[in-house]
Amino acid sequence: MGRSPEFEIDDILGKAMGVFWANGYRDTSMTDLENATSLRPGSIYHAFGSKKGLFLAALDHYVKQVVDTRVSHLLEIDNPMEAIEDFFRSTFEAFNPDQLIGCMLTNTATEVGATDSDIQERIEAGLSRIEGAFESRLTEAQGKNLLAADKNAKTLALHLVSCYQGLAVIGRLTRDKDRLRVISDQALASLK
Amino acid sequence: MGRSPEFEIDDILGKAMGVFWANGYRDTSMTDLENATSLRPGSIYHAFGSKKGLFLAALDHYVKQVVDTRVSHLLEIDNPMEAIEDFFRSTFEAFNPDQLIGCMLTNTATEVGATDSDIQERIEAGLSRIEGAFESRLTEAQGKNLLAADKNAKTLALHLVSCYQGLAVIGRLTRDKDRLRVISDQALASLK
DNA sequence: TCTTTTCTTGAACGTTTGCTCAACAATCGA
DNA sequence: TCGATTGTTGAGCAAACGTTCAAGAAAAGA
Numbered sequence: 001m002g003r004s005p006e007f008e009i010d011d012i013l014g015k016a017m018g019v020f021w022a023n024g025y026r027d028t029s030m031t032d033l034e035n036a037t038s039l040r041p042g043s044i045y046h047a048f049g050s051k052k053g054l055f056l057a058a059l060d061h062y063v064k065q066v067v068d069t070r071v072s073h074l075l076e077i078d079n080p081m082e083a084i085e086d087f088f089r090s091t092f093e094a095f096n097p098d099q100l101i102g103c104m105l106t107n108t109a110t111e112v113g114a115t116d117s118d119i120q121e122r123i124e125a126g127l128s129r130i131e132g133a134f135e136s137r138l139t140e141a142q143g144k145n146l147l148a149a150d151k152n153a154k155t156l157a158l159h160l161v162s163c164y165q166g167l168a169v170i171g172r173l174t175r176d177k178d179r180l181r182v183i184s185d186q187a188l189a190s191l192k
Numbered sequence: 193m194g195r196s197p198e199f200e201i202d203d204i205l206g207k208a209m210g211v212f213w214a215n216g217y218r219d220t221s222m223t224d225l226e227n228a229t230s231l232r233p234g235s236i237y238h239a240f241g242s243k244k245g246l247f248l249a250a251l252d253h254y255v256k257q258v259v260d261t262r263v264s265h266l267l268e269i270d271n272p273m274e275a276i277e278d279f280f281r282s283t284f285e286a287f288n289p290d291q292l293i294g295c296m297l298t299n300t301a302t303e304v305g306a307t308d309s310d311i312q313e314r315i316e317a318g319l320s321r322i323e324g325a326f327e328s329r330l331t332e333a334q335g336k337n338l339l340a341a342d343k344n345a346k347t348l349a350l351h352l353v354s355c356y357q358g359l360a361v362i363g364r365l366t367r368d369k370d371r372l373r374v375i376s377d378q379a380l381a382s383l384k
Numbered sequence: 385t386c387t388t389t390t391c392t393t394g395a396a397c398g399t400t401t402g403c404t405c406a407a408c409a410a411t412c413g414a
Numbered sequence: 415t416c417g418a419t420t421g422t423t424g425a426g427c428a429a430a431c432g433t434t435c436a437a438g439a440a441a442a443g444a
Contacts, residue, residue, distance in 0.1 A: 001412035002420030024303055026218045030402055040423055041403070047421090051402060100306045106361055110302040111216055113364045114292045123365065158371060159378035165361040166354030169298055172305045173315065179350060186351035190382030193442040194390030222432055232393055233433070239391090243432065 005047070012037050012047075013061040020058050021104045024111050025119075056118060062104045063126045071133045080137035081146045084160070084191070088184040091164065095171045095180060102172030106165050131161045138191075147191065156191060163187035197239070204229050204239075205253035212250050213296040216303050217311075248310060254296045255318045263325045272329035273338045276352070276383070280376040283356065287363045287372060294364030298357050323353045330383075339383065348383060355379035 015036045019028050030051055034041060048054040070087065077083035095102070105126045112119045135157035141147035167183050174180070207228045211220050222243055226233060240246040262279060269275035287294070297318045304311045327349035333339035359375050366372070 001418075003410045003412080003422085005421065006410095024218070026216070027303075029400075031400085042405080042424080043422055045403070102302060102305070107302045109361055109365050110294060110299045111219075113294070114367075120365065155374050155378060158374050159382075162358030162362055162375045162378070163355065164358070166356070166358035169301055169357040169361065170354055173301050173312065175306075182347050182350050183354045186347060186354070186382070190351075190378070193388075195392085195440045195442085197391065198440095221430075223430085234394080234435080235392055237433070 005043075007037075007039065007043075009047075010061070012039065013058055014065070016054055017058040017061050017065075017104070020055055021062070021107070022099065022101045024107055025055050026111065052118075056122065059104070059108065059119065059122050063122065063129070067105070067126050067129055071129055074130075074133045074137065079146070080141040080144070081191070083137055084134065085188055088164070088167070088187055092167060092171065092177070092180040092184045095177070097175040097177070100172050100175065103165075103168035106168035107172065109165075110169075127161055130164065131157050134160045151191075159190065160187060163190075197235075199229070199231065199235075201239075202253070204231065205250055206257070208246055209250040209253050209257075209296070212247055213254070213299070214291065214293045216299060217247055218303065244310075248314065251296070251300065251311065251314050255314065255321070259297070259318050259321060263321055266322075266325045266329065271338070272333040272336070273383070275329055276326065277380055280356070280359070280379055284359060284363065284369070284372040284376045287369070289367040289369070292364050292367065295357075295360035298360035299364065301357075302361075319353055322356065323349050326352045343383075351382065352379060355382075 016033055019032050019036045023032065030041060030044070033039075033044065033051070033054065037044070044054060048057055070091070073090070074083050074087045077086055101107075105123050108119060109123050114120050135153050138147060138151075138153035138156050142149055142151070142153065147153075163183070164187070167180065167187070170183060171180055208225055211224050211228045215224065222233060222236070225231075225236065225243070225246065229236070236246060240249055262283070265282070266275050266279045269278055293299075297315050300311060301315050306312050327345050330339060330343075330345035330348050334341055334343070334345065339345075355375070356379070359372065359379070362375060363372055
């Protein structure tokens with residue numbers, strides 16, 4: 001009972017995510033968030049409790065909307081090695097030269113680091129989603145003789161996640177897609 | 193003529209660097225800097241003009257003291273492939289589990305990105321110092337038949353810088369040295 | 385010694401920060 | 415229709431922010 005909210009929560013989270021992604025947690029003010037969501041402070045605090053509460057919800061939204069979508073593709077494509085290739089290709093192609101925002105997990109990891117466990121948990125959960133998907137596809141690839149049997153799938157999966165983080169850092173810095181392509185290609189080449 | 197400063201500038205820069213490195217640019221307040229340096233605001237502004245001026249000087253100090261030291265080692269060790277191995281080994285070994293601060297270039301790159309050209313320039317300059325050193329050692333390694341001649345030194349150098357960035361991101365998140373060692377080892381393995 | 389220049393001090397400035405809350409509006413069950 | 419409940423509003427709070435500046439202290443040249 002009572003009055004019902006006037007906003008769609010996913011719409012708000014999408015908008016908040018956009019600002020946090022581009023500016024980082026600390027450099028995003030409540031005023032920025034009010035403008036982006038068209039909500040008054042009272043509504044935001046009523047719905048999310050605090051700036052950090054909204055950030056956590058936006059981070060969850062990122063994992064659900066961005067990371068999980070990418071991971072789904074990674075798991076859906078038939079050929080496991082092609083799936084991994086597609087993951088890196090589509091990642092670096094998604095980088096928009098007009099808005100260098102990189103990856104929200106990467107940005108948050110380096111900004112907040114291990115100083116906030118609520119945030120840290122979410123980043124590690126997001127990254128291990130990716131790592132787990134890499135590992136299962138690499139193991140599958142070995143079964144199909146698409147990857148040398150003497151390689152260690154667990155080890156390579158972590159390596160690929162790290163390569164992805166590297167790509168995200170450089171992707172926040174440069175508009176030069178050629179350099180991003182080289183990085184992406186070399187990450188894949190290291191599986192050979 | 194006139195009164196001479198009461199502080200050693202390198203001492204101040206080292207202290208300011210420490211706070212900026214651990215907390216990032218935005219999350220370091222002037223009060224933090226005053227406490228770390230034991231300087232009063234007037235002295236800081238007299239010497240550096242602004243918080244950003246001090247940050248730029250601290251960033252330059254980081255490149256000079258931390259990056260250049262590492263690059264020197266990278267260029268000094270006789271065997272070029274061993275030099276690269278040493279770079280990664282000593283990097284991940286330098287990560288302190290009690291203070292996860294990663295790499296200041298990486299942290300600043302993801303925090304500020306391309307939104308401030310003064311800062312961006314310095315990050316790119318620092319990273320290309322590393323990249324250039326990698327490339328010259330890789331080329332040298334090819335001349336000595338320590339690296340396959342069909343590899344592209346320029347390409348691999350960029351790949352290694354990206355791997356280093358990935359290591360720095362994970363190194364800001366986790367205390368688990370085994371995982372960092374895997375990442376470091378795999379970066380090296382991708383040269384084989 | 386005295387003037388000039390430079391550096392230090394610390395109180396205080398105007399903004400912006402994240403956040404609160406009393407008043408009002410809308411929707412529900414009875 | 416009418417309380418009960420929940421959502422929205424926007425003025426305004428205390429604290430923290432980066433920064434300034436008049437006053438005083440120290441060193442250098444004359």
